[in-house]
Amino acid sequence: MSLFVFTLMAQALTGWKEHNGTLKDEGASELSVSTYLRSGHFISATFENFESEFLQMALYVLLTIRLRQIGSAESKKLDEVEEVDREPIASPTAPWPVRRGGLALAIYRNSLSIAFAILFFISWWLHFYGSWQENNIEAAVKGKQDLTMLEYLAEPNFWFETFQNWQSEFLSVASIVILTIFLRQKGSPESKPVDAMDMETGK
Template sequence: MRRFLRDNGLSLCMLAIFLAAIVGQSFAGWAANNEELIGHSRPAIGYGQFVSSSAFLVDVAENWQSEFLQFFVFIFATIWLIQRGSPESKKPGNAGVETDEQQLVGEYARPDSPRWAKMRGLRGWLYANSLLITMGAIFLLSWFAQSLGGMVQMNEENAEHAAAAVDWVGYVSSPDFWNRTLQNWQSEFLAVGAMVAFTIYLRQRGSSESKPVGVPHATSSEEAE
């Protein structure tokens, strides 16, 4: 168990923070929702009813979709685009998907390489692109969940004000949907861009996300090895 915790400490730490944050969000959101209901002379709802509501779904999904879109775009961009001096980038001249020999696939796979890395055809292609495919799939599912939850929430509010209901197409083309969506996207890509740029000139000793402290600004981590 001690070895498992040591070998998986980073993943377990992020998972623990995520679980604590989403539980905290659910209770804070429940309290805020009930304050709003009481303020409109309506009865408060139970915790279970809140966490299964469209209001909670849309708040969670709109953050998830922006996070996974961020990683999807960043993973794809780092295949082809270079930022000299950033440890988040390959070194200049290495843009592209690289050769089979560089990637240790097919006939160049090592004995201990993953089994699908040794395969050709569709299975080999799927494994070689599995990270991008997974991130993209989670983004699309989260985006769709956000759109459904937001549509239900909007129609509940419309019913309270005797306004007409909207369908899914109407909602995803509405200002409300894109206001909620784009305010998340802009913050995510600002954070990624700042990370790429800051790591050219700033250091954090001991972090895999930083170059060694003494490496010149214009030198990437790959070039320093």
């Protein structure tokens, strides 16, 4: 979290300087830091990245329930029932939703994927909102007409921003699934033991 806060602050500072440079070149007024943090430029850039990360994690959590990859440290065993697949037991030490049962348990047993999906949709919306705001600011500086949200949704710029992030996340997931078949990192929970066979699935 310290690294996250540091890099977010660095992004804000460098983005502010870069954006003000662009505004200055266009003959527009520069923004204060506080105004920049509420601008479409900062909101779009920030949540564009959050969106793709939460999409990656939501899909990763959901797809690894059913799909398998022989030899991958990121896959469940091909032919064994694992601890994460067993039905929850309402013991005195179990979390409250498990003891309660019913709807509370139904939500809780899927709460990780639900949380990632909600975070993805919130980030997608904020990315879209920020990108739309930034587009209209650029249009105003250039003397062009603003677009409504629906009009901007049909513009290629927003979808270019979206897909360039999504494809990189899909590639990173494929990379860790496939590379952990053949490569090792001693001490990492993301790796199989160094002496494990390539076709040994899971950790």
